[in-house]
Amino acid sequence: MKKIKITLYLISVTLFAGLLFASPQTACADHKGVRYLIVASDTLLSDMAGMLLPANRFSVEAILPPGQCPGHYDVKLSDIEKIRKADLVIFFRNMPFMEKSQNRGQSMLAMDSESRNWMAPDSYLFGLNRLAVELARRFPEERNGIFKRKENAVRLVRDEAKKLRRQAAGITGRAVLASSQQKETLEWMGLRVAGVYGRPESLSAKDVVRLLKIGKVQQISAVIDNLQSGPDAGKSIAETLGKPHVVLNNFPSERGYLATLQDNVHMVLAALERR
Numbered sequence: 001m002k003k004i005k006i007t008l009y010l011i012s013v014t015l016f017a018g019l020l021f022a023s024p025q026t027a028c029a030d031h032k033g034v035r036y037l038i039v040a041s042d043t044l045l046s047d048m049a050g051m052l053l054p055a056n057r058f059s060v061e062a063i064l065p066p067g068q069c070p071g072h073y074d075v076k077l078s079d080i081e082k083i084r085k086a087d088l089v090i091f092f093r094n095m096p097f098m099e100k101s102q103n104r105g106q107s108m109l110a111m112d113s114e115s116r117n118w119m120a121p122d123s124y125l126f127g128l129n130r131l132a133v134e135l136a137r138r139f140p141e142e143r144n145g146i147f148k149r150k151e152n153a154v155r156l157v158r159d160e161a162k163k164l165r166r167q168a169a170g171i172t173g174r175a176v177l178a179s180s181q182q183k184e185t186l187e188w189m190g191l192r193v194a195g196v197y198g199r200p201e202s203l204s205a206k207d208v209v210r211l212l213k214i215g216k217v218q219q220i221s222a223v224i225d226n227l228q229s230g231p232d233a234g235k236s237i238a239e240t241l242g243k244p245h246v247v248l249n250n251f252p253s254e255r256g257y258l259a260t261l262q263d264n265v266h267m268v269l270a271a272l273e274r275r
Contacts, residue, residue, distance in 0.1 A: 035059055036139075039082050041091035041098050042070065043252045044118055045111065048131050049090060051153040052146050053139075064097070066251045066260075069228045071199075073097045088138060090131070109134055117184040119250055119264075121161035124257065125154055160258050164265045165190065171272045175218045177211055179226035179233060181250050186224060189265060194218040200230040208237060215241045221272050226250050244271035 038053065038060045040046035046062035053060065063079045064070060075097050083089055090109045091098040111130065116123040132150040136143040165188075172190035180196040187193060195214040197203055214220070215237065223238035224246045225231050231247045238245035246267055252260045 036087040037061070037082075037085055039063065039086035039089045041089075041095050042066075043254075044127075044257070045090045045092070045131070047252045047257045048124075048128050049135070051128070052132050052135055052149050053142065054145060054149075057142075064095075064251070066249065066253050067227055069230075070095050070097060071229075107138070109138070117181065117250070119252075119257075119261070120184040120188045121157055121261065122188065123184065125157055128153060128157075156258065160261070161188075164262065168265055168269060171221075171269065174221045174272055176222045176224050177215055177220050177234060177237060178224040179229055181226035181229050182224055182248050185248070185264065186268070189268060191268070194220055197233060198229070200233040203233060211237050212240060215243070222246055222268070224248060224268070244274075246271045 035056075036058045038046075038049050038058055040049055040060065040062045042064040043062045043066045046060050049058075050060045061082060063075075063082065064073055070092075073096075086107075088107045088109060090111065093110050093112050111127070111134075113123075113127070116126060118124050118127040128150060132146050136146045139146070168189045173192055175192045175194040176186060177195045177197070178186055178193050180198055183193050183196055195211050195218075197207060197211060211234075215223070220241065220243060222244040223234040223241070225234050225248070227247050227249050228251060235245050248264045248267065249260050253263070
């Protein structure tokens with residue numbers, strides 16, 4: 001009996017951390033114990049859905065690999081087939097590859113980020129709440145469980161976010177140059193983002209000169225890139241200024257949201273604390 005209790009506890013903790021995803025199965029909505037297939041555009045939404053839905057009834061999969069840029073991703077035939085079999089497809093509005101793969105006959109749930117970066121903890125919780133409301137509306141029989149899981153997830157994220165902010169207290173106020181995709185997360189860490197830039201293909205010589213000037217005047221501590229939009233976008237700027245170059249992830253890795261947030265914070269700390 002003791003072993004059974006320990007096993008159930010470990011399973012519930014893993015589920016709430018967003019790390020337990022069941023393998024996909026074809027859904028049938030007519031009897032109990034059935035599994036639904038939820039397909040998300042990316043690992044951020046799949047992580048949230050995995051936190052909110054019971055793993056014994058729902059399989060959650062992401063289309064976009066965590067290291068891929070949404071703007072450059074080419075939809076595969078396997079992605080289209082996955083979408084075709086899904087009971088619900090969740091995606092961020094304005095993701096180009098999702099526009100190509102939508103099926104009007106499919107149950108689709110479009111999420112509006114409202115110009116927030118949902119990798120930043122406060123915005124992650126904002127998105128988690130929005131998604132919980134939408135999922136409860138589409139699966140009313142799961143409503144109570146969805147909101148209970150949401151509250152558990154909120155506690156986990158808030159507790160970890162507080163811990164990470166305490167760890168980052170020593171870098172508060174330090175100035176950095178950064179990809180615009182990482183600005184909100186870096187400001188949450190307590191950093192001052194003195195200048196931002198976009199994708200590598202959009203960086204002109206004039207932009208580089210401007211950023212170098214800002215970097216010198218503001219005495220920046222690092223140049224921080226976004227993996228998905230271009231890991232080397234600011235590398236030459238960092239080299240010219242003689243500052244650390246850091247690459248952060250803007251989507252949860254296979255290890256889940258909290259682990260990815262931890263990795264992002266620790267990479268920044270490792271770069272700034274050694275100087």
